Amino acid sequence: MSCETDTVKVLRTTGHKATPQRLMILGALRHGSGHLTAAEIFGEVQAEYPYVDISTVYRTLGVLKELRLVSETDMGTGDTTYEWVQQQERHHHLICRNCDEVTSLDHQYLEDLGAEIMAESGFKPDLDHFAIFGLCAKCRLEAEQN
Amino acid sequence: MSCETDTVKVLRTTGHKATPQRLMILGALRHGSGHLTAAEIFGEVQAEYPYVDISTVYRTLGVLKELRLVSETDMGTGDTTYEWVQQQERHHHLICRNCDEVTSLDHQYLEDLGAEIMAESGFKPDLDHFAIFGLCAKCRLEAEQN
DNA sequence: CATGTAGTTGCAACCAATTGCAATTATCAT
DNA sequence: ATGATAATTGCAATTGGTTGCAACTACATG
Numbered sequence: 218m219s220c221e222t223d224t225v226k227v228l229r230t231t232g233h234k235a236t237p238q239r240l241m242i243l244g245a246l247r248h249g250s251g252h253l254t255a256a257e258i259f260g261e262v263q264a265e266y267p268y269v270d271i272s273t274v275y276r277t278l279g280v281l282k283e284l285r286l287v288s289e290t291d292m293g294t295g296d297t298t299y300e301w302v303q304q305q306e307r308h309h310h311l312i313c314r315n316c317d318e319v320t321s322l323d324h325q326y327l328e329d330l331g332a333e334i335m336a337e338s339g340f341k342p343d344l345d346h347f348a349i350f351g352l353c354a355k356c357r358l359e360a361e362q363n
Numbered sequence: 364m365s366c367e368t369d370t371v372k373v374l375r376t377t378g379h380k381a382t383p384q385r386l387m388i389l390g391a392l393r394h395g396s397g398h399l400t401a402a403e404i405f406g407e408v409q410a411e412y413p414y415v416d417i418s419t420v421y422r423t424l425g426v427l428k429e430l431r432l433v434s435e436t437d438m439g440t441g442d443t444t445y446e447w448v449q450q451q452e453r454h455h456h457l458i459c460r461n462c463d464e465v466t467s468l469d470h471q472y473l474e475d476l477g478a479e480i481m482a483e484s485g486f487k488p489d490l491d492h493f494a495i496f497g498l499c500a501k502c503r504l505e506a507e508q509n
Numbered sequence: 510c511a512t513g514t515a516g517t518t519g520c521a522a523c524c525a526a527t528t529g530c531a532a533t534t535a536t537c538a539t
Numbered sequence: 540a541t542g543a544t545a546a547t548t549g550c551a552a553t554t555g556g557t558t559g560c561a562a563c564t565a566c567a568t569g
Contacts, residue, residue, distance in 0.1 A: 311480070314429075320484070320486065322480065326476060326479060326480060327476075329476075330472060330473075330475075330476050334457070334472060334495075338466070338468075338500070339500025340459070340499050340500060340503075341497050341498045341503050342457065342495045343460070343495075343496050343497045343498075344497075349480075349489075349490075350488070350489050351486055351487050351488035351490075352486070352487045352489075353485070353486050354484070354485025354487075357485070357486075357487050
C-alpha cells in the first residue's frame with residue numbers, strides 16, 4: 218500500500234534500480250507540495266545527504282518522467298517544474314502571454330480531444346498536465362480595442 | 364506587399380526597431396524552409412555578417428515570438444525550433460515518446476478545442492503549432508501486450 | 510535635418526541542463 | 540550467500556540559452 222514500495226516495484230520491473238539517491242528524490246517529490254523545480258528537489262536531497270550530484274537529480278527525473286510517475290511542466294517562467302503524478306488532481310493551466318495570469322482548465326476538454334485523436338489515428342496522447350499559452354479575456358478585449 | 368516591409372511596419376508600430384541584425388534574422392527565417400534551430404539561423408546570419416552575437420539571435424527570436432511572427436516548438440529532440448508563421452500551414456505534431464516517430468495532426472482538432480475554451484472562459488489559446496507527446500498506435504499495442 | 514531617447518547590440522559572465530567516462534552498486538540467477 | 544552484469548553514480552566538461560551592462564543606433568518629434 219505504501220506508495221514507496223509500489224514505486225520501487227515499478228522501477229524494478231522496468232529494469233531500473235531503486236538506489237538511495239532515487240529514494241531521496243522520490244521522497245522530496247512525494248512530500249513537497251505541487252510543482253517543484255529541479256533545484257528545489259536538489260536542495261532538499263542535499264540537506265539529507267550532501268554528496269548527491271545535480272546530474273543524478275536530472276537523470277532520475279528523466280526516468281520518472283519516462284515511467285510517467287512525475288509530470289514535467291514548463292510554466293513559461295523560465296524554470297521547468299516537476300510534480301508527483303499520483304497526488305495531483307488532473308489539471309491544466311491557461312497562461313496569459315500578456316499579463317502572465319494563470320487560470321485552471323477543466324480536464325474534460327483535453328480528455329475529449331485525446332479520445333478523438335486516439336479514435337482517429339490510434340495515437341494515444343499524454344494529456345495529463347498541459348500548459349496552454351494565449352490571451353486571457355481581459356487582455357484580449359484590451360487588444361481588440363486597438 | 365513585400366513581407367519584409369510588412370514586418371518592419373509591425374516592428375515599428377509595436378515600439379521595436381528594424382535593425383540590420385533583425386533583418387538578416389528575418390531573412391534567414393523567411394528563406395529557410397520549415398523548422399530552424401537558433402544555431403542554424405545564427406550560422407546563416409554569420410555567413411552574411413560575422414559580427415552578430417548569438418544572444419542577439421535569441422533576443423530577436425523572443426521579440427518575433429512575442430509578436431507572433433514566428434512559432435517556437437520543442438520537438439523533444441533537445442533543440443527548440445523556430446518557424447516563420449506566415450509561410451507555414453497550420454499543423455501539429457504527434458510525437459511518440461517510445462519510438463520518436465512524428466506524425467501530423469489535422470488542425471481542426473485543436474481549432475475545436477480552442478473554440479470551446481474561448482466560449483467557456485474567454486481565454487483565447489494560442490494553438491497554432493503544437494507538439495503533443497504520447498504513444499503511437501504501434502508502441503501502444505506493444506505496451507498493452509505486457 | 511538635427512536631436513533626445515528608448516530600444517538594441519556585443520561582450521562576458523552566468524545559469525540550467527546534458528553528456529562521456531571510469532568507478533561503483535543494486536539486482537538477478539545460481 | 541556469491542558472483543556476474545547491467546544500471547547508476549559523481550565528477551568534470553560541455554552545450555544551449557539568458558542576463559547585466561556600457562556603448563551604440565534607429566527613429567519619432569520638432
